Amino acid sequence: MPNQVEEFNAYRVKMNDKILADNNKVIKRIFNLDTNAFSEGALDVKTKELLGLVASTVLRCDDCIKYHLESCHKEGLSKEQVMETLSIATLIGGTIVIPHLRKAYEYWEALEEQA
Amino acid sequence: MPNQVEEFNAYRVKMNDKILADNNKVIKRIFNLDTNAFSEGALDVKTKELLGLVASTVLRCDDCIKYHLESCHKEGLSKEQVMETLSIATLIGGTIVIPHLRKAYEYWEALEEQA
Amino acid sequence: MPNQVEEFNAYRVKMNDKILADNNKVIKRIFNLDTNAFSEGALDVKTKELLGLVASTVLRCDDCIKYHLESCHKEGLSKEQVMETLSIATLIGGTIVIPHLRKAYEYWEALEEQA
Amino acid sequence: MPNQVEEFNAYRVKMNDKILADNNKVIKRIFNLDTNAFSEGALDVKTKELLGLVASTVLRCDDCIKYHLESCHKEGLSKEQVMETLSIATLIGGTIVIPHLRKAYEYWEALEEQA
Amino acid sequence: MPNQVEEFNAYRVKMNDKILADNNKVIKRIFNLDTNAFSEGALDVKTKELLGLVASTVLRCDDCIKYHLESCHKEGLSKEQVMETLSIATLIGGTIVIPHLRKAYEYWEALEEQA
Amino acid sequence: MPNQVEEFNAYRVKMNDKILADNNKVIKRIFNLDTNAFSEGALDVKTKELLGLVASTVLRCDDCIKYHLESCHKEGLSKEQVMETLSIATLIGGTIVIPHLRKAYEYWEALEEQA
Numbered sequence: 240m241p242n243q244v245e246e247f248n249a250y251r252v253k254m255n256d257k258i259l260a261d262n263n264k265v266i267k268r269i270f271n272l273d274t275n276a277f278s279e280g281a282l283d284v285k286t287k288e289l290l291g292l293v294a295s296t297v298l299r300c301d302d303c304i305k306y307h308l309e310s311c312h313k314e315g316l317s318k319e320q321v322m323e324t325l326s327i328a329t330l331i332g333g334t335i336v337i338p339h340l341r342k343a344y345e346y347w348e349a350l351e352e353q354a
Numbered sequence: 355m356p357n358q359v360e361e362f363n364a365y366r367v368k369m370n371d372k373i374l375a376d377n378n379k380v381i382k383r384i385f386n387l388d389t390n391a392f393s394e395g396a397l398d399v400k401t402k403e404l405l406g407l408v409a410s411t412v413l414r415c416d417d418c419i420k421y422h423l424e425s426c427h428k429e430g431l432s433k434e435q436v437m438e439t440l441s442i443a444t445l446i447g448g449t450i451v452i453p454h455l456r457k458a459y460e461y462w463e464a465l466e467e468q469a
Numbered sequence: 470m471p472n473q474v475e476e477f478n479a480y481r482v483k484m485n486d487k488i489l490a491d492n493n494k495v496i497k498r499i500f501n502l503d504t505n506a507f508s509e510g511a512l513d514v515k516t517k518e519l520l521g522l523v524a525s526t527v528l529r530c531d532d533c534i535k536y537h538l539e540s541c542h543k544e545g546l547s548k549e550q551v552m553e554t555l556s557i558a559t560l561i562g563g564t565i566v567i568p569h570l571r572k573a574y575e576y577w578e579a580l581e582e583q584a
Numbered sequence: 585m586p587n588q589v590e591e592f593n594a595y596r597v598k599m600n601d602k603i604l605a606d607n608n609k610v611i612k613r614i615f616n617l618d619t620n621a622f623s624e625g626a627l628d629v630k631t632k633e634l635l636g637l638v639a640s641t642v643l644r645c646d647d648c649i650k651y652h653l654e655s656c657h658k659e660g661l662s663k664e665q666v667m668e669t670l671s672i673a674t675l676i677g678g679t680i681v682i683p684h685l686r687k688a689y690e691y692w693e694a695l696e697e698q699a
Numbered sequence: 700m701p702n703q704v705e706e707f708n709a710y711r712v713k714m715n716d717k718i719l720a721d722n723n724k725v726i727k728r729i730f731n732l733d734t735n736a737f738s739e740g741a742l743d744v745k746t747k748e749l750l751g752l753v754a755s756t757v758l759r760c761d762d763c764i765k766y767h768l769e770s771c772h773k774e775g776l777s778k779e780q781v782m783e784t785l786s787i788a789t790l791i792g793g794t795i796v797i798p799h800l801r802k803a804y805e806y807w808e809a810l811e812e813q814a
Numbered sequence: 815m816p817n818q819v820e821e822f823n824a825y826r827v828k829m830n831d832k833i834l835a836d837n838n839k840v841i842k843r844i845f846n847l848d849t850n851a852f853s854e855g856a857l858d859v860k861t862k863e864l865l866g867l868v869a870s871t872v873l874r875c876d877d878c879i880k881y882h883l884e885s886c887h888k889e890g891l892s893k894e895q896v897m898e899t900l901s902i903a904t905l906i907g908g909t910i911v912i913p914h915l916r917k918a919y920e921y922w923e924a925l926e927e928q929a
Contacts, residue, residue, distance in 0.1 A: 254916035257923075261893075265736045265901040266915070268728065269675075273909055276675045276725045281664035286631055290669060293635045294642045294676045295910065297563075299415070300874070302913035303676075318376075319626035324635060326380040330614075330621045331639045331648075333527075333563025334388055335410065338417035340381070341369035348372075380621045383613065384560075391560045391610045396549035401516055405554060408520045409527045409561045412793075414875070418561075433836075434511035439520060441840040445499075445506045446524045446533075448757075448793025449848055450870065453877035455841070456829035463832075484801035487808075491778075495786040495851045496800070498843065503794055506840045525795065529645070530759070532798035548606075556610040564618055565640065568647035570611070571599035578602075642908075644760070663721075671725035678872075678908025679733055680755065683762035685726070686714035693717075729905075736905045741894035746861055750899060753865045754872045754906045763906075779856035784865060790844075790851045791869045791878075 244349050247305050277310070285314050289324045296328035296339060304343050312350045321347060359464050362420050392425070400429050404439045411443035411454060419458050427465045436462060474579050477535050507540070515544050519554045526558035526569060534573050542580040551577060589694050592650050622655070630659050634669045641673035641684060649688050657695045666692060704809050707765050737770070745774050749784045756788035756799060764803050772810045781807060819924050822880050852885070860889050864899045871903035871914060879918050887925045896922060 259267055277287045288310045295303035311321055325343060329336045374382055392402045403425045410418035426436055440458060444451045489497055507517045518540045525533035541551055555573060559566045604612055622632045633655045640648035656666055670688060674681045719727055737747045748770045755763035771781055785803060789796045834842055852862045863885045870878035886896055900918060904911045 251916070254919060258915065258919050261897060261919075263897045263901050265732055265905055266897070268732055268735075269901075269904055269909065269912075272675055272725055272728055275728075276672050280668050281662060282634070282668050286634065287668070287672065289627070289631065290634060290638045290672050291676065293639050294673060297565075297639045297643055298676070298910050300910045300913060303910055317626060322376060322378045322381070323625050323627050323632070326378050326384075327621050327632060327635050328639060329384055329563075330380055330617055331563050331565055331636065331643070333559075333561050333566070334384065335413050335415045335418055335527075335561055336563070337385075338415060340373065341366070344369060344373055344376075380617055383617055383620075387560055387610055387613055390613075391557050395553050396547060397519070397553050401519065402553070402557065404512070404516065404520060405523045405557050406561065408524050409558060412524045412795075413527055413561070432511060437836060437838045437841070438510050438512050438517070441838050442506050442517060442520050443524060444793075444844055445502055445840055446521065446528070446793050446795055448789075448791050448796070449844065450757075450791055450873050450875045450878055451793070452845075453875060455833065456826070459829060459833055459836075481801070484804060488800065488804050491782060491804075493782045493786050495790055495847055496782070498847055498850075499789055499794065500797075502840055502843055505843075528795050530795040530798060533795050552606060552608045552611070556608050559614055560610055564614065565643050565645045565648050567615075568645060570603065571596070574599060574603050574606075642910075667721060667723045667726070671723050674729055674908075675725055676908050676910055678904075678906050678911070679729065680758050680760045680763050680872075680906055681908070682730075683760060685718065686711070689714060689718050689721075732905055736902050740898050741892060742864070742898050746864065747898070747902060749857070749861065749865060750868045750902050751906065753869050754903060757869045758872055758906070777856060783855050783857050783862070787851050787862065787865050788869060790847055791866065791873070 242349070242353070243346065244309070244353055247302070248309075251302070251306070285311075285316055288314055288316065289320070292321070293324050293328045296325060296336060296343065297332035299332070299336060299339050301339060301342055304339060305346050308343060308346050309350060312347070312354075318347065318351075357464070357468070358461065359424070359468055362417070363424075366417070366421070400426075400431055403429055403431065404435070407436070408439050408443045411440060411451060411458065412447035414447070414451065414454050416454055416457055419454060420461050423458060423461050424465060427462070427469075433462065433466075472579070472583070473576065474539070474583055477532070478539075481532070481536070515541075515546055518544055518546065519550070522551070523554050523558045526555060526566060526573065527562035529562070529566060529569050531569060531572055534569060535576050538573060538576050539580060542577070542584070548577065548581075587694070587698070588691065589654070589698055592647070593654075596647070596651070630656075630661055633659055633661065634665070637666070638669050638673045641670060641681060641688065642677035644677070644681060644684050646684060646687055649684060650691050653688060653691050654695060657692070657699070663692065663696075702809070702813070703806065704769070704813055707762070708769075711762070711766070745771075745776055748774055748776065749780070752781070753784050753788045756785060756796060756803065757792035759792070759796060759799050761799060761802055764799060765806050768803060768806050769810060772807070772814070778807065778811075817924070817928070818921065819884070819928055822877070823884075826877070826881070860886075860891055863889055863891065864895070867896070868899050868903045871900060871911060871918065872907035874907070874911060874914050876914055876917055879914060880921050883918060883921050884925060887922070887929070893922065893926075 292307040295307050325340055407422040410422050522537040525537050637652040640652050670685055752767040755767050785800055867882040870882055900915055
């Protein structure tokens with residue numbers, strides 16, 4: 240089985256590099272804002288990563304979910320905290336969120352195996 | 355060519371089992387509600403499955419579409435009834451539904467071949 | 470209290486007339502398709518109206534919900550049938566559907582009072 | 585100027601009561617799950633309310649935003665914490681979130697004035 | 700009848716001022732990017748405003764539609780060009796776009812009357 | 815590496831042919847409208863293709879994006895014009911658009927290599 244964490248990150252980094260090299264100012268600034276928005280402020284980084292995770296999940300963006308799951312994992316958030324976040328997403332977003340919940344669960348397992 | 359019906363169901367069941375074993379109460383209850391909502395009441399099961407299909411289609415959730423297509427097939431709904439449901443979804447949801455319509459059509463064929 | 474059923478219909482008809490008078494071919498044909506898609510075929514009109522209702526509800530379009538609720542009412546569908554349809558929409562679409570459920574319930578009451 | 589906090593809550597409570605009195609089992613259980621999902625667990629109530637707020641905002645549901653803003657206010661979350669949450673929602677959800685940000689800001693002011 | 704163009708702009712400006720005064724860096728930068736993205740580049744301003752209009756319409760954001768309709772009007776785009784843009788939005792986004800098409804049409808009339 | 819442009823088109827044409835052969839009148843007319851809506855009128859074909867591209871991108875429909883990218887390429891639109899269109903989509907639709915931006919960029923490269 241290919242390592243889906245590495246595969247996802249390799250593709251993400253490769254394409255981000257190409258897009259940023261293209262020098263579209265609006266896109267570059269949006270990419271920069273992303274770093275900014277998730278750094279510590281009135282809320283700590285852990286809380287912000289969970290906010291990113293729940294927003295990505297209700298919007299049903301698999302790649303965004305993976306990205307925030309990885310940050311959650313790095314920040315030391317527990318599986319229970321991640322699952323409660325995903326349960327809120329499933330309640331608010333409805334059962335159409337479930338297919339994304341399956342993939343999120345699988346990706347979290349891959350992150351834990353890799354550690 | 356791999357059998358996409360079996361593949362879809364195997365993955366769905368495997369991940370559902372893992373998620374439910376995790377014992378998050380909110381998620382478990384949402385999974386249970388799903389069974390409840392589609393059982394016979396003031397509306398019969400066939401109508402409810404078509405409701406699930408059209409909702410999944412306008413929300414553009416391929417896995418949800420597959421799930422309801424399979425239930426429609428088991429309930430003995432005809433291809434014409436399924437296609438009329440998908441046509442309403444395409445009209446209400448617009449041409450962005452068309453890529454999901456293609457996959458839905460392909461999955462229905464796989465269901466018919468398997469029978 | 471203003472009659473919200475009459476108000477909704479008066480505005481809808483007034484603006485539809487203006488838009489259609491404008492003679493944009495694509496828009497006119499989409500309006501025509503609407504009539505076509507909900508007429509009897511492999512599925513009866515009642516079922517199709519419920520399909521229109523559930524699709525409008527998961528897509529959270531209040532005016533579309535009102536339009537299909539009125540057609541459901543005219544077709545003689547019962548409150549229980551409508552509520553089961555809305556319950557499926559709430560399950561599939563999640564709790565963000567609830568504010569639209571409130572308005573739908575209120576509009577159904579207005580339709581019943583008017584009868 | 586009418587008090588928009590009271591108005592919103594009065595309508596919400598009135599319609600919820602009617603809907604729950606109607607005894608649709610699926611809808612009743614979804615309403616119950618809502619209480620469940622936002623009570624303390626691996627995550628505290630404050631964090632969960634912010635999760636509810638960011639999810640409601642990216643899904644652009646004004647009434648859901650109001651509901652979670654009020655809970656955030658009751659839980660003693662600060663304006664800065666709420667604004668950081670809304671800024672993440674605007675970044676993830678894009679500029680189409682801005683009209684909802686305006687209403688959220690206005691509602692937060694109404695909550696603060698009322699206190 | 701109140702002037703809906705003035706009303707919309709007054710509220711928009713008032714709330715934007717409050718939000719920007721609040722000094723959330725992420726939100727301020729997103730607001731700034733908006734000006735940037737719609738200024739002349741490889742595409743002229745007229746084309747960009749139509750892009751903003753069609754995106755706002757398929758995403759069904761009434762306030763965003765009004766904002767871009769006003770810019771289209773100021774840029775001297777014709778009613779036919781605006782209607783063709785809205786027809787593409789209705790085709791791609793489906794009949795759930797129609798309620799927003801009605802309001803867009805009404806707002807365009809208000810813009811023309813005001814001129 | 816498989817040629818993703820050919821692969822995408824082969825699948826699209828194969829499934830469209832099957833769906834159209836099925837003779838559902840509503841679906842056939844929606845397919846026809848698509849050709850109609852993007853032909854020259856008050857707006858030229860290039861502008862219309864960019865409208866289709868931005869709408870597909872904010873709605874996060876990868877296959878729709880590919881379809882319009884290919885038409886943009888055939889119409890002779892430049893990479894800069896396409897990137898400005900995608901930057902507007904990313905700003906309006908938010909960072910959840912970024913995974914689709916990556917695939918769009920990759921597809922545009924494939925179109926250029928193929929030329």
